[in-house]
Amino acid sequence: MTAQIFDWLHVGNWREFWWVIIGLAGQLMFTARFxxxxxxxxxxGESVVPVYFWYFSLAGGATLLTYALYRADPVFVLGQSMGLLIYARNLWLIHTSNQREA
Structure with missing residues (x-):
């Protein structure tokens, strides 16, 4: 059974298996934002972007960046790292706006 799962996920050992699980978890968090x-x-009844969208973006992006770093994929690393800056900035703007309103 383990060999079949490893074959299906294209991994050769448990270490690789767990890295794929981390990558999949990051992708699920990233997808949850939508x-x-x-x-x-x-x-x-209108288009809105709730604050949780940015939290899921940040968590999913950070997890995917970790996975991309492990895979040493420069395209994937660059894409995720740029997104993290945007997600963090949006959360900062929301936080400072809420402080001014309070």
């Missing part, structure tokens, strides 16, 4: 945005927009 579900959060869609549900919030449906509830509001």
């Amino acid at each position: 579900l959060v945005q869609w549900l919030a927009s449906e509830k509001a």
